[in-house]
Amino acid sequence: MNEILILNGRVVDPASGIDGPRDLLLRDGRIAAVELPGALAEFAGSLPKEKQIDAAGCVVAPGLIDIHVHLREPGQTHKETIATGTAAAAAGGFTTVVAMPNTAPVNDSVEGLKWMLDAARGAAVKLLAMPAATLGSMGGEIADFASLVRAGAVGFTDDGKPVLEDATMRAALVAAARLGVPVSQHAEDTRLTGGCSMNAGRVAFRLGLRGMPVEAEARIVERDIRLLREIERGERVRPHLHVQHVSTSRALHEIRRAKAEGLHVTCEAAPHHFTLTEDAVGDYDTNAKMNPPLRAEVDRQAVIEALLDGTIDCIATDHAPHASHEKEVEFERAPNGVTGLETALGLALRVLHREHGMPLARVMELMGARAAAVIGLKERGTLRVGSHADVVIFDAAAEWNFTASGSRSKARNTPFDGAAMLGRVRATICEGRVVYRA
Amino acid sequence: MTDLTKSAAMGEGGVGLLSGAESHAAALCSACAKGSLLTVEHLSIADVAGILATTTRLERMAAVERARLLTGRTIALLFYESSTRTRTSFELAAKSLGATTTLVSDKSSSIEKGESLKDTGLTLRALGAEAIVLRHPSSGAASLLARVTGLPVLNAGDGMHQHPSQALLDLRTILLRLGRDASTVDAHALDGVTVAIVGDILHSRVARSNAMLLPRLGARVVLCGPVEMLPEDALGLGAGIAIERDFDRALAQADVAMMLRIQKERLAGFDLDLAEYVARYQLSAQRLAAIAPHAAVLHPGPIIRGLEIAGEVADGAQSAIEQQVAQGLAVRRALLARALGVQA
Numbered sequence: 001m002n003e004i005l006i007l008n009g010r011v012v013d014p015a016s017g018i019d020g021p022r023d024l025l026l027r028d029g030r031i032a033a034v035e036l037p038g039a040l041a042e043f044a045g046s047l048p049k050e051k052q053i054d055a056a057g058c059v060v061a062p063g064l065i066d067i068h069v070h071l072r073e074p075g076q077t078h079k080e081t082i083a084t085g086t087a088a089a090a091a092g093g094f095t096t097v098v099a100m101p102n103t104a105p106v107n108d109s110v111e112g113l114k115w116m117l118d119a120a121r122g123a124a125v126k127l128l129a130m131p132a133a134t135l136g137s138m139g140g141e142i143a144d145f146a147s148l149v150r151a152g153a154v155g156f157t158d159d160g161k162p163v164l165e166d167a168t169m170r171a172a173l174v175a176a177a178r179l180g181v182p183v184s185q186h187a188e189d190t191r192l193t194g195g196c197s198m199n200a201g202r203v204a205f206r207l208g209l210r211g212m213p214v215e216a217e218a219r220i221v222e223r224d225i226r227l228l229r230e231i232e233r234g235e236r237v238r239p240h241l242h243v244q245h246v247s248t249s250r251a252l253h254e255i256r257r258a259k260a261e262g263l264h265v266t267c268e269a270a271p272h273h274f275t276l277t278e279d280a281v282g283d284y285d286t287n288a289k290m291n292p293p294l295r296a297e298v299d300r301q302a303v304i305e306a307l308l309d310g311t312i313d314c315i316a317t318d319h320a321p322h323a324s325h326e327k328e329v330e331f332e333r334a335p336n337g338v339t340g341l342e343t344a345l346g347l348a349l350r351v352l353h354r355e356h357g358m359p360l361a362r363v364m365e366l367m368g369a370r371a372a373a374v375i376g377l378k379e380r381g382t383l384r385v386g387s388h389a390d391v392v393i394f395d396a397a398a399e400w401n402f403t404a405s406g407s408r409s410k411a412r413n414t415p416f417d418g419a420a421m422l423g424r425v426r427a428t429i430c431e432g433r434v435v436y437r438a
Numbered sequence: 439m440t441d442l443t444k445s446a447a448m449g450e451g452g453v454g455l456l457s458g459a460e461s462h463a464a465a466l467c468s469a470c471a472k473g474s475l476l477t478v479e480h481l482s483i484a485d486v487a488g489i490l491a492t493t494t495r496l497e498r499m500a501a502v503e504r505a506r507l508l509t510g511r512t513i514a515l516l517f518y519e520s521s522t523r524t525r526t527s528f529e530l531a532a533k534s535l536g537a538t539t540t541l542v543s544d545k546s547s548s549i550e551k552g553e554s555l556k557d558t559g560l561t562l563r564a565l566g567a568e569a570i571v572l573r574h575p576s577s578g579a580a581s582l583l584a585r586v587t588g589l590p591v592l593n594a595g596d597g598m599h600q601h602p603s604q605a606l607l608d609l610r611t612i613l614l615r616l617g618r619d620a621s622t623v624d625a626h627a628l629d630g631v632t633v634a635i636v637g638d639i640l641h642s643r644v645a646r647s648n649a650m651l652l653p654r655l656g657a658r659v660v661l662c663g664p665v666e667m668l669p670e671d672a673l674g675l676g677a678g679i680a681i682e683r684d685f686d687r688a689l690a691q692a693d694v695a696m697m698l699r700i701q702k703e704r705l706a707g708f709d710l711d712l713a714e715y716v717a718r719y720q721l722s723a724q725r726l727a728a729i730a731p732h733a734a735v736l737h738p739g740p741i742i743r744g745l746e747i748a749g750e751v752a753d754g755a756q757s758a759i760e761q762q763v764a765q766g767l768a769v770r771r772a773l774l775a776r777a778l779g780v781q782a
Contacts, residue, residue, distance in 0.1 A: 202674025208577035208599030208643060283469065284578030328556055328586065330576035332597070 009055030063095025063390030075104025321411030346421025653678025
């Protein structure tokens, strides 16, 4: 029997409505008991000290869930590997991550998916994957969704690129609906963004960079919502559209309306989009280059508002590691993406909790239960008895500054090197194993 | 706003004793070597005055004396885009000061084999280059080169971003044309002067550099062009800038008309009706005589005769185009001396 006792902490588990002092017993990879202080005293007496964690002054919450990460394996292991990326996840308090398919080769086959999820890859936390919606993410032929779902796929996406053709997106939504999984869309009308490397507007004009208009995101969201409506009317299935990394007021407006209409739309926001604006590009800082790009302040505020009012279902990092030499090039030539697994909690607590008054339980929900719900994940994102023993223990009041050079990730491409963080992870436990300890 | 955006916003807006543009100048160039010129934003008015004063001194100096200033010094010219005026004037300027120059272009170097800008810069530094003059099709390339080499970098045009030496030579040309003191400036040096910049503003680094420099010296800048080439975002370049879509109305206000070439290589899919453009925006002899018979006509070149400017206007009495080229040589001598830390 493998047991861990977590004592004296403040348990915050929105899924079971708990926010208060509780002690937690983990046994054989599952949550065995959640009790008021003192109730587990007999275990405390019998368990060896190294099996007990004193969480006094800390929050004990369900391990964080990130449904959008790039782990670069196979094919781009100079940027990141499944082992290093998930080690960064563990350090950031995450116990489940969902790998995007834009590896080399693209993850679009059962064979590729099984290889990725194999224990031999050395994932430190629970690894899930969304394979490609179309073969090679080329936007043409739909992948074999049924076989992939049997092999563990939790959704489908051509992330990095949109599924642009109406007929293809429609077919993907229908096929995924029949299997009960979402199609996760990178909403970018690439017909409007050719050669663009940041947000359109005054900053881009001054820097002489071509800008991506906010319409490029909104148009695809509008189109996808129209497809949902048509499919619900015609096909007797209820498709689930998940909009990735929403960054604009326009797109959020469309999503809010579609939700009110009763369509099955979910969406995520990335910490960089609720923390930074296009001004962070500064003097062509390629660590502030990602897609969708950092937007104007009005859009940042819209993302925060939608996180507060529940329009946005969850926080996802879009962790996108790149080697230093790949980012140390002309801005327009630099690849898109920033790392995010080790800064997500610290930024969410600082920006959303402290600066915008979001209750702590709500932050945990956006990074846990609600993220699990988007991909239909059971027994994770909660500390209910019987669930997987996925736990994060953090000091919610700790103020610190992130240093990129200390990252567990192979990559250093973050706009948050030196940035102030609120809340520091003390321990991360995945399925009863301590995967990170500060 | 968060801490991070706050600090960025403070850099933009400017607080304290310096004006916005002045504090911006001080804040941004901390990352590059002294003597660099990456963008006009990095120049304080005192810097501009200093460069103009040096230009005048070098101009008046005997050629033999001038040729001793940079003897034994090495300057690399790194050109990723074709150029006639800028490249030649930088090269002749360096040679007239006695420097050794070496030209590396993307067409005949290891750049063709895939060598990065960083490695190319490090190679030039290892070969003894003490400053690099860079022309590059990507906005921000000069800033990257300055950061990775630590050398003074003179931006000779980076993408659509900046062409600061062009703005300085245009400034000197304007001062001379208007009969003002060309050996110094202050915040009122161009008071009462309206400069119309006409044409493909969106793709023009020359337009950005001039529009961000001249208003700080008292000028009014009127940008003129069709919306596809002149988005409203251009107003964000700074204070003292207005947009006037109608060319005749812009011209009527202008003491200086700066015409720009349509940058076909950067149009990126935008389909332009040339006949309509010529009708609406060409500076023809008739238009100039009728509306602005006293305005100085500038053009950074290359000019496309019969398109944005009529041949007889380019060759006419109001044209300052060749004078601009000559000022290019003069101003770039001062910039090279400044880059290498030589008092002239």
